[in-house]
Amino acid sequence: MSEYSSSELLRFTTAGSVDDGKSTLIGRLLYDSKSIHQDQYEQIKKTSERMGESEINLALLTDGLKSEREQGITIDVAYRYFSTPKRKFIIADTPGHIQYTRNMVTGASTANVALILIDARQGVVEQTRRHAIIASILQIPHLVVCINKMDLVDFSEEAYNKIQEEFESFAAKLDVKDVHFIPISALLGDNVVNRSKQTPWYEGPTLIYYLENVHIASDHNFIDVRFPVQYVVRPYSDEFHDYRGYAGRIAGGVMKKGDKVMLLPTGFTTTIAKIEGATGEQQEAFPPQSVTLQLTDDLDLSRGDMIVRENNKPDVSQDMDLMICWFSSDLKLKEGAKYTVMHTSQEARCVIKSIRYKLDINSLHRNEEDTEIGMNDIARIQVRTTKPLFTDPYRTNRITGSVIIIDEGTNNTVAAGMII
Amino acid sequence: MNYHINHLRELESESIFVMREVAAQFENPVLMFSGGKDSILMVHLAYKAFYPARIPFTLLHIDTGHNFDETIRYRDALVAKTGCKLVVGSVQEAIDAGEITEEKGVNASRNGLQTHVLLASLEKGKYDAALGGARRDEEKARAKERFFSHRDEFGQWDPKNQRPELWNMFNSKKQMGEHFRVFPISNWTELDVWQYLAMEEVELPSLYYAHKRKVIERDGVLLADSEFIPKRPDEVVFEEMVRCRTIGDVTCTGVWRSEATDIDAIIEEVATTRMTERGGRTDDKRSETSMEDRKKKGYF
Numbered sequence: 001m002s003e004y005s006s007s008e009l010l011r012f013t014t015a016g017s018v019d020d021g022k023s024t025l026i027g028r029l030l031y032d033s034k035s036i037h038q039d040q041y042e043q044i045k046k047t048s049e050r051m052g053e054s055e056i057n058l059a060l061l062t063d064g065l066k067s068e069r070e071q072g073i074t075i076d077v078a079y080r081y082f083s084t085p086k087r088k089f090i091i092a093d094t095p096g097h098i099q100y101t102r103n104m105v106t107g108a109s110t111a112n113v114a115l116i117l118i119d120a121r122q123g124v125v126e127q128t129r130r131h132a133i134i135a136s137i138l139q140i141p142h143l144v145v146c147i148n149k150m151d152l153v154d155f156s157e158e159a160y161n162k163i164q165e166e167f168e169s170f171a172a173k174l175d176v177k178d179v180h181f182i183p184i185s186a187l188l189g190d191n192v193v194n195r196s197k198q199t200p201w202y203e204g205p206t207l208i209y210y211l212e213n214v215h216i217a218s219d220h221n222f223i224d225v226r227f228p229v230q231y232v233v234r235p236y237s238d239e240f241h242d243y244r245g246y247a248g249r250i251a252g253g254v255m256k257k258g259d260k261v262m263l264l265p266t267g268f269t270t271t272i273a274k275i276e277g278a279t280g281e282q283q284e285a286f287p288p289q290s291v292t293l294q295l296t297d298d299l300d301l302s303r304g305d306m307i308v309r310e311n312n313k314p315d316v317s318q319d320m321d322l323m324i325c326w327f328s329s330d331l332k333l334k335e336g337a338k339y340t341v342m343h344t345s346q347e348a349r350c351v352i353k354s355i356r357y358k359l360d361i362n363s364l365h366r367n368e369e370d371t372e373i374g375m376n377d378i379a380r381i382q383v384r385t386t387k388p389l390f391t392d393p394y395r396t397n398r399i400t401g402s403v404i405i406i407d408e409g410t411n412n413t414v415a416a417g418m419i420i
Numbered sequence: 421m422n423y424h425i426n427h428l429r430e431l432e433s434e435s436i437f438v439m440r441e442v443a444a445q446f447e448n449p450v451l452m453f454s455g456g457k458d459s460i461l462m463v464h465l466a467y468k469a470f471y472p473a474r475i476p477f478t479l480l481h482i483d484t485g486h487n488f489d490e491t492i493r494y495r496d497a498l499v500a501k502t503g504c505k506l507v508v509g510s511v512q513e514a515i516d517a518g519e520i521t522e523e524k525g526v527n528a529s530r531n532g533l534q535t536h537v538l539l540a541s542l543e544k545g546k547y548d549a550a551l552g553g554a555r556r557d558e559e560k561a562r563a564k565e566r567f568f569s570h571r572d573e574f575g576q577w578d579p580k581n582q583r584p585e586l587w588n589m590f591n592s593k594k595q596m597g598e599h600f601r602v603f604p605i606s607n608w609t610e611l612d613v614w615q616y617l618a619m620e621e622v623e624l625p626s627l628y629y630a631h632k633r634k635v636i637e638r639d640g641v642l643l644a645d646s647e648f649i650p651k652r653p654d655e656v657v658f659e660e661m662v663r664c665r666t667i668g669d670v671t672c673t674g675v676w677r678s679e680a681t682d683i684d685a686i687i688e689e690v691a692t693t694r695m696t697e698r699g700g701r702t703d704d705k706r707s708e709t710s711m712e713d714r715k716k717k718g719y720f
Contacts, residue, residue, distance in 0.1 A: 009427035078563040079556045081609045088427040090607055102584060109586040222423055231440040235473040243472060249437045249588065254423065278432050278468055286423045290433040290440075292471070303444055327584055342589045345444070402587045411593035413583045 007085070010216055012113035013092045013140070015104050015131045021148050022117050025186035026093060030082050032193035033208060077107045086212040096127050101134065101361065101376035102327040105416055108138040109402070112216045115207075116145045120153045120183075124166040126362050132167070133361055136174040137323060137378065137418065139395055141219045143171075143179045144210055151185040155198040173364060175395070180214075182207055220287040221397045225253030225261070226314065227307040228344035228390075228400075233292055245276070245292040246301060251344065251399040252392075253309070255293070256284040263299060264306045264316060264390050270297040287399075304346035306390045314390040314400055319382070321356075322403065322417035323394075326377050331407060331414060333373035333381070339414065340406040341385060344399065348385040356380040380420070394418035428616050431608050436469040437588065438567055438604040439551070443469075443476045445592045446549040446600070450507070450542070451477040453498075455491035456667040457624060458553030461605060461613055463498060464622055466551075477551060478505045480541060482534045485512040486648040491667065494625045509541035525650070539575040542599060549592070549600045557609045567606050573597035610665075611690050618683040628686070630663045630678045642675045665690075 014022050080091040092107030094100065108114060114135035118128050135143055145167055153159040160183045171179060182191055183199050184207060190196030193208045205213070230248035235241075255261075259272045274294040275282050285291045293307065301307075308314060326333050333352065341350045355371040359378040366380075373379045394401030405415040425433070442449050451466065453459045466475045481495060499506045511533050514520050520536050542550055556562050566582050568590045583591050592600055605613070617624065634645040636655045643649055645657045662675035663686070680686045 006424070007427050008424070009430045079607070080563065081557045081607070083427075083609070083611070088609075088612070106584040106586055217424060220423075230437070231444045233470060233473050237472070237474075240472045245472075247440055247469070249433060276471070278429065278436070286425075288430060288433055289425065290436040290469075340593070342591065344588070399587055402589070404586055404589050404591060406591055406593060411591070411595070413586075413591045416584070416586045 007083070007087055008216065009088050009090065010113065010211060010214070011090045011092065011111045012115050012211065013094060013104065013107045013111040013135075014115045014117070015094050015096055015107075015134075021119070021186045022093070022096065025117065025146065025148065025184070025192065026080060026091060028186045028189055028192050029091075029208065030080065032189060033082055033084055077103045084208065084212055089211065096131070098127075098130065098361070099376055101130070101378075102325060102416075104131065104134050105138060105325045108134060108140055109398070109416070111138075111140050112219050113142045113144060113211070113214060114140040116143060118145060118147050118163060118167070120147050120149045120159055120163065123163045124170060128167065129170060129363075130361050132171055132174060132176065133364060136176050137325075139175070139398060139418075141178060141216070142214055143176055144207070144214075145179060145181045146184050146186075146207060147181065148184050148186050150183045150190060150196075150199065151188050155183070155185075155190075155196070157199075157201040160202075180204065180210060182210065221252040222254055222286060223252070224312050224314075224392065224397065225255055225259075225307070225309045226251040226390075226392070226397065226400050227255060227293070228346070229301055229303055229305045229307065230345045232302055243294075244298070245294055246307070247290070247292040248345065249290045250285050250287045252287060252397050253312075254284055254286045255291075255307075257282075260310065261295075261307050262310045262313070263301055264308060264313070265388060266300060266305075268297075268299050269310060270295045270299055272296075304344075306344070308390070314392050316388045316390055318385045318388050319353075320385070320389070320391065321420040322381050322383060323359075323420055324373075324379055324381055324405070324415045324417045326373050326375060326379065326415050328407065328412060328414040329375045331410075333377075333379070333415070335371070338408070340408055341383070341389075341403050341417075342406065343389045343391065343403045346389060348387045348389065350383045350385045350405070353382040353384050356382065381417075383417075391419050393420060428612060428619060431605075431612055432465065432468075432616065434607065435465045435604040438590075438602065439466055439469040441590055441592075442549050442551060442602050442604075445590070448545070448547050449477050449549040449551060449602075450480045450545060450547040451475075451504075451551040452538075452553075453479040453481050453495065453506075454553075454667065455481070455487070455495045455625065456553070457613055457617065457628060458555065458605060460494075460498070460622065460624065461608075461617060462551065462553045463502060463504075464617075464620065465604065467502060474503050478507055478545070478547075480507050480509065480545070480547075480550070482509045482538050482541065483511060484534060485510065486646075488625075488627055488644075488667070490625050490627055507541065507545060509537045511537050514540070535575075542575065547599060548594070549602055551602045551604060553605055554603045555608050555610075555613075556603075556606050565603060565606065567603055568592055569601040569603065570594065571599055571601055575599075577601075611687070614683065614687045614690055618687060624683075625667075627664045627667060630661050630681045630685075632659055633662050633675060634658070635660050635662060635675060642677070644675055 078093045082089050094104040094107040116131050147160055147163050164181045183202055184191045191206045195206055228248055229246045233245035233247050235243050257272055257275055262269050273296045275285050275291050277291045335352050338351050341348055357366040357368045357380050358370045361378055392400040401419045403417040404413050407414045514537050515522055520533050566585050634657050635642045636645055636657055663678045665676050680689050
């Protein structure tokens with residue numbers, strides 16, 4: 001038990017084309033780290049044989065749903081889990097096709113790392129660029145580029161370097177800070193879990209070593225205190241007659257007992273009287289902990305409000321610029337249309353004031369003429385909400401900088417929005 | 421200062437967050453309780469999420485009538501301790517009322533019948549959200565499940581129609597008659613559950629620990645010998661040291677050879693085992709897409 005007590009949780013997304021071997025890579029990670037169980041292995045073996053494959057197809061491990069297994073491709077975000085003694089991993093496995101951009105955006109929203117797969121024979125292709133752009137827009141803190149199928153290019157150092165250069169020159173235009181490159185063969189296992197003997201020129205880590213050691217502790221914002229009130233705890237019992245607790249998950253900053261705070265939207269100030277967490281009272285709380293706060297003064301505060309520090313307020317506004325990814329297949333985004341918007345624990349209605357441009361997801365070109373925004377499109381828009389939201393730019397805080405847009409007729413989530 | 425949080429505490433925080441969202445966004449939520457370790461974990465987390473107030477969920481148990489006695493005793497004790505309201509949906513009553521028909525044959529199970537009773541109970545109680553202890557690592561068809569899973573007015577799940585879940589926001593908007601199934605422990609693995617229960621020193625039914633039991637072997641799986649399981653002529657009863665990894669009812673829970681009599685031994689076994697948790701669930705083995713087909717019909 002003790003060896004797991006300091007183990008962190010890391011979420012990473014995988015995206016790659018059907019032929020890139022992404023599913024094989026995941027199967028390899030699970031298999032070599034011994035996270036695939038025997039009966040799962042047997043089942044894949046049986047299915048592989050039934051489908052007429054000669055080698056066991058590890059890709060079948062991640063293809064869950066009936067129709068996918070028949071077609072041999074993945075069509076949704078699938079979550080896979082494995083762990084090593086150092087960390088627990090959650091893989092958000094998403095398809096590579098452009099028509100599933102929305103799924104990649106979904107899987108990427110909480111990821112610490114984006115794993116981008118490149119076929120060594122093809123180099124940087126449209127898909128590679130697209131995935132890197134999405135990772136950049138979604139502000140995934142770390143990128144690891146796996147140059148796969150090295151066995152098919154004779155483990156050539158030259159081929160690897162060429163691809164690395166190509167990617168780096170493209171990525172220079174993006175907002176990506178931390179990029180690593182690894183030459184691998186998912187099929188044969190080279191540099192995935194075990195070090196390859198075929199790449200003596202490569203001095204970097206294996207993929208698993210990278211995943212186990214990449215520094216993710218700073219991925220949260222520990223500077224700006226943001227506490228969206230999620231739920232008000234009122235026992236109404238004899239023992240806790242006057243108790244009123246404000247429950248929620250710390251979205252940013254470090255909150256300490258005794259801290260002077262300000263409540264939004266009222267602007268009233270008070271101090272934190274007590275912080276209670278999962279193991280009882282705590283002196284301080286930080287993201288992503290879920291806690292219940294008690295305040296010194298009896299003030300008006302409810303779900304949707306926010307607790308912050310006086311000298312460090314979020315933007316309080318009804319007007320905002322958003323970078324959105326449109327999800328709906330039936331509906332298109334329309335100027336003047338009204339939607340429901342959700343932000344942290346708040347809800348408001350909004351109107352689309354203008355569509356500024358559609359972003360070409362392959363070239364990064366901003367097309368101001370093309371304002372027809374349909375499924376999988378990325379665009380910059382302006383909205384006005386019916387009441388002020390307490391926001392930060394998305395690059396500062398992914399929780400207070402994001403919204404989802406809901407269509408009132410169908411109740412579907414039609415877009416994800418990132419505040420600029 | 422070290423702002424480090426370990427994976428169990430992070431998972432715990434996420435689950436508590438989801439439960440509070442349910443309490444905030446729904447009018448009449450219910451927690452589906454089976455007496456298994458995942459639902460025991462759920463109640464433990466719910467207790468923390470709302471402390472010092474009472475858990476704002478009714479507990480719903482779909483009783484096939486084929487339970488291990490101990491499961492029922494444990495359930496009743498937990499209800500007494502938490503002060504939750506318990507509603508029991510009875511498969512036996514539904515059979516008696518002619519709503520559903522009992523399966524026949526050696527592999528008869530009431531597992532599939534639970535769906536009907538579950539949907540009927542949800543409708544009767546007018547619950548707009550049902551919390552369950554399902555995890556995404558359990559089975560192929562659950563790998564794509566959301567935290568908040570929309571079910572239509574027939575209780576059906578359409579994999580092509582689930583809402584994207586981004587950041588911490590859950591869209592629970594629905595039409596009349598629709599409801600949501602919510603899975604707060606979606607990201608927990610079997611090992612996480614055991615490690616957490618050990619860390620928190622949660623008391624569990626003794627079925628989970630190794631004990632001597634009369635069993636039969638069928639299709640490579642050991643089943644507890646019980647009056648509810650008709651035996652084939654060639655199946656002999658023998659005694660084995662076993663424990664349950666997952667608890668369905670008697671007819672569909674495979675027991676597992678084990679010497680693990682305490683939680684640390686269980687953790688060690690789970691961490692090194694070659695067989696998945698549900699590998700012993702005969703209900704999953706009926707076809708390759710068993711779970712997916714059942715979910716489409718409205719199963720949990």
